[in-house]
Amino acid sequence: MNNGWHKLENMEETRQIRVNEPRPPEVVISPPETPPEPKQFPWYLLTGLILGFLLGLLYAWMINPVVYSDTEPASLRADFKENYRLTIAQSFAATGDLERAASRLALINDEDPIFILGSQAQQALAAGFAEDGRALALLAAALQGDMEALLPTDSP
Amino acid sequence: MEGRKRRLVFFTLMIVLGIAAGVAYGWLVNPVKYDDTGPSTLGMDYKADYALMAAEIYAAEGDPVMAMARLTFLGEDNALQILDDALTFAREQDYHPGDLQLMSDLRQAIVAVQGEGQ
Numbered sequence: 711m712n713n714g715w716h717k718l719e720n721m722e723e724t725r726q727i728r729v730n731e732p733r734p735p736e737v738v739i740s741p742p743e744t745p746p747e748p749k750q751f752p753w754y755l756l757t758g759l760i761l762g763f764l765l766g767l768l769y770a771w772m773i774n775p776v777v778y779s780d781t782e783p784a785s786l787r788a789d790f791k792e793n794y795r796l797t798i799a800q801s802f803a804a805t806g807d808l809e810r811a812a813s814r815l816a817l818i819n820d821e822d823p824i825f826i827l828g829s830q831a832q833q834a835l836a837a838g839f840a841e842d843g844r845a846l847a848l849l850a851a852a853l854q855g856d857m858e859a860l861l862p863t864d865s866p
Numbered sequence: 867m868e869g870r871k872r873r874l875v876f877f878t879l880m881i882v883l884g885i886a887a888g889v890a891y892g893w894l895v896n897p898v899k900y901d902d903t904g905p906s907t908l909g910m911d912y913k914a915d916y917a918l919m920a921a922e923i924y925a926a927e928g929d930p931v932m933a934m935a936r937l938t939f940l941g942e943d944n945a946l947q948i949l950d951d952a953l954t955f956a957r958e959q960d961y962h963p964g965d966l967q968l969m970s971d972l973r974q975a976i977v978a979v980q981g982e983g984q
Binding site: 752754755756757758759760761762763764765766767768769770771775778779780781782783785786787788790793794797798800801803804805814817 | 885
């Protein structure tokens with residue numbers, strides 16, 4: 711018990727002594743001066759954007775591309791176009807309806823339909839398909855306004 | 867730790883934004899183009915017009931087998947089914963009665979040919 715009392719007294723003494731001591735001059739420790747770091751471009755954002763864009767393209771072009779179900783004759787493959795063109799020519803040969811044939815031919819969107827009809831007619835003739843060649847040539851001539859030249863004439 | 871989490875969130879956001887931009891570009895701006903399509907992908911109006919052409923040629927030639935071969939150009943095996951679809955479309959679109967008659971005549975001829983084959 712006595713020991714504890716003494717200790718308290720000693721502590722008070724110590725406290726008083728500290729109060730009376732002169733205060734040490736305040737020393738401000740400043741951090742070492744370093745040049746300010748330049749603000750870095752957030753490359754990770756650009757990386758994420760590019761990565762996402764590529765994933766989006768992969769999805770849109772490969773995984774789930776736009777499906778064309780209602781295409782036009784103009785988008786047909788070349789050999790299918792030839793078949794379509796021939797059918798138009800045969801239909802014209804059967805009906806003689808030039809207006810309808812011309813509007814159908816326009817669907818194929820040939821740059822020079824008369825030239826292409828003539829060229830296809832030559833190919834058909836060369837391959838031995840005389841009827842097809844004639845139908846194609848007839849339509850080409852009709853579009854040129856020269857149908858009479860191809861129609862059969864009465865022999866003398 | 868807080869900064870790293872923030873960066874991760876923004877990184878993920880950028881990926882999502884990029885995916886959206888990529889899909890928009892791939893579907894809307896520059897979609898896959900089909901330059902070499904087959905006749906089976908043609909729109910129904912073109913298919914019906916093609917069937918009408920086959921009927922017009924049949925009316926002049928009178929060859930139902932050739933007409934069936936022409937119809938199967940549209941990409942399906944069953945010429946009658948193609949013609950039926952075309953006829954339905956033609957009726958809905960109010961084709962000229964003369965054109966409808968030509969198609970009906972061809973249908974009858976095909977039915978007759980198929981009946982003979984069975």
